[in-house]
Amino acid sequence: MDFDLTSEQQLLQDSVRRFIDKVYTFEARGALLKAGRSGSDGNWSLFAENGWLMAALPEAHGGLGGTLVDTAIIAQEFGRGLVVEPYLGCAVLAAQTLVAGGTDAQKAKLLPLLAVGSLRIALAYSEPASRGLAEPVSLRAGRDGDRYVLSGRKSLVLGAVGAHVFIVSAQVPDAPGITLLLVDAETPGLTRRALPLHDGSWVEELTFDGASVAADAVLGEPGQGLAALQAGLASGTVALCAELIGAMEKTIEMTAEYLKTRQQFGVTIGSFQALQHRMADMAAEMEVARSMLHAAMASMANDDAGTRQQVLSAAKMLIGRAAKFVCGQGIQLHGGIGMTEEFAVGHYYKRAVVADLLLGSSDSHEAACAAVLQAGLRATTA
Known part of the structure; x- marks a missing residue:
């Protein structure tokens, strides 16, 4: 499976990142949270206008006919911005369950409304x-x-x-x-x-x-309905893992920038070898997690249902734990300021903690992987 982005996918990534950098700032997100809101209707309409809600929906029902890679691209950029709008819940989990399990009449009725953002499921x-x-x-x-x-x-x-x-x-x-x-x-x-x-x-x-x-x-x-439910959860798991990759990327970028500017004893703390080693550990964890995300997407495209579920469980477990490690290290390297609500790095750790529990915790998925391995061992020794 080729993970080099096509020109269209590169444009998609660029458009979402511009939105995150210029519109969905940390301050704008904070204002939504202070108001006790789960996102902005205006932002949701903008997602629809840019085609992000319809990216992975079939063309026959108002979508763009994209793939899971398109979903992962959007989710990864949303992870960089800690987007609180319900993209994962409505545009991935519910939408892909409907695509996998709905009748032709149900899909013809509901998917076009999902694509334009006028209906949320x-x-x-x-x-x-x-x-x-x-x-x-x-x-x-x-x-x-x-x-x-x-x-x-x-x-x-x-x-x-x-x-x-x-x-x-x-x-x-x-x-x-x-x-x-x-x-x-x-x-x-x-x-x-x-x-x-x-x-x-x-x-x-x-x-x-x-x-x-x-x-x-x-x-x-x-x-x-089980097969359709599993299909929706599989797409959602990949999207959530991609979101965590984006969160790790942004945490590492913010932390590296902080180490370049924060001074102790007259020098920037980024010159301390011990802190450089910790940054290297964070980067290594992120790259292993990124490789696991690629493995999960390749499995979704090529493997049977049983193998696919095992790979997805492994990905959810590894990436969830890696995100908690990377974002937690980001807080530690920022010191006391990293613990404040006004500074962004702590919010990435909070998201990593919550995401690790969504769609099955890392412990649940580890147990599922262990059960499959045990069953295989019993079968070979029987």
Whole structure:
């Protein structure tokens, strides 16, 4: 797989970076956080106008027909700017789940609206017992005539604040497996509770108590939603990993600049060999993480579902831990100023901590990798 950017991809990267550098400044982001907002409608409209929301959507349904590489490019630049708008939740997780699992009619109706930013859909799949993974699912959708009645709870729903529709994973009694349902955000019986995360972003907890939807609200076919859910989560995992690469890049750049200007004993602290070694360690961790991201994207393009999931788990584990290390070192090398809310480097560490827990923690993915290896060893020794 060739990871050299095409001319179109280079233009895409340049356009997103210009927006981050000139419009989405640390001060502008801070103003959003102080206002308790999960982003700006104006910024979301700008994302749509620039084609960033439609980059990886199929051309037949209003998209640009791009690939996962385009998604990773956008996410990486958003990571550099600590973008709080729900790109990951709405434009990647929910959108790619819809692409993978929706019927032709559902995609024709919903994807063009997603592409232009007039509709936001969030993926409500996570439950306390699932720890950010696709399974298990305990939310029930019982049949009542020609309708489904939902009972249960979803947690950590990314992109839920401001969403118009939710894709909800559920268990349907007469259809073994996971069923995905499209649920309007204003459905009676659905209670939403917004929760702030440590990095300033927002999620929602959804409680379904008799919320009812029509039979045609099923995304695809009853009991056949696991593959689509896994496809959406796979794209989301790659996007989140790319975002963390961007965060590491920016942390290293800021830290290197600080070491060039901060003085002790009449010299810049960047001249101290011990600090140079720590910067080298940060750069090495970032490059290993970048290679792992490339491996994950190559696996998405070439491998079977089982191998792909194992590689994605390894990538999420390694990149999440690397980001916490790099951003944490950035704080230490800045000294006391790195701990203040007014300085940017601490915010990158907060994002790294939160991102490590989203879509399955590094510990959860490590356990998943270990389980696959154990199963393989048992099979070879049987």
